[in-house]
Amino acid sequence: MEPNLNTNQPKVNLSQKEKIKLEREMRHQIITFVVMIFFTVLAFISVASDLIPASFAVPFILILAAVQVILQLYYFMHLKDKDHEWPNAFMLSGIVIIIPMVAALMLLLGVVKF
């Protein structure tokens, strides 16, 4: 074994199992990224092309956005991993608050025009 010349670079103690886990995580992240790119292109095409009516395109792109955000939160930001119970609770609390909030703002500002 070559001596560790740079003492400023500590090694992380990884077992073989953890190394395999990291490799698998890497693959999952790349798949997630490809899916997100694909969804972005799909959303872009469904609006840019004249063939698709707005009545279909708008709900469709909103669903694509929701799926992308879930992928981002659960895979890129690791909400799916263990030890993320409280982060999940915080984000879910936020989502529970924002649904009536966005609906109320849309109605009060957009329809009632206060």
Add this chain to the structure above:
Amino acid sequence: MGHAAHNTGTLPPNPEKATLEGRNKFLAFWFFLGGETVLFASLFGTYLGLRNGTAGGPTAADIFHLPLVFIMTMILLTSSLTSVFAMLAMKKGNFKQMLVWMWVTVALGVTFLGLEIYEFIDYTNQGLTFTSSAFGSAFYTLVGFHGAHVAFGIGWIITLLIRYRKGGLTLTNAPKFYLASLYWHFIDVVWVFIFTVVYLMGIGG
């Protein structure tokens, strides 16, 4: 905290959460992100309420550059992936590689911000300003707030990169880089909705 690990020159797996301080930061940061969700949702709700109030000025369909915004989306999405790579490098203990990926993330973030500034200047020249209509106010507030988050994220990551350019991974700096990467992902989460709700629905719905 963690001095024993420092002395032997090795770190435990998941160094970002190996200390109590790291775990506390992690928890508090997610609490902050929950609050940020509410902040951005209030701006989205306001935008959705006011987006038809164009006061005779340009509408969304008149001025938005869809191809430019598409490129910006791709850039931000890619920067999210590079910060994922940075965190994977960190978990493997490869600090140098982590720094490189973080610099790539910063470079993509700066490109994104530059395009956004160009976009805003162009819209202003076409008559959409902060005070020209309710649509203008809501648009610049929402997208500008996101842009400010990008600018803050760039400043944050550059500060960390300069501060820790020498030396290696420690139990002190691992949580800092981890939180900066979480923040960067969150910026991308918000942008996915801006791309969909503001730009795509502005053009197509």
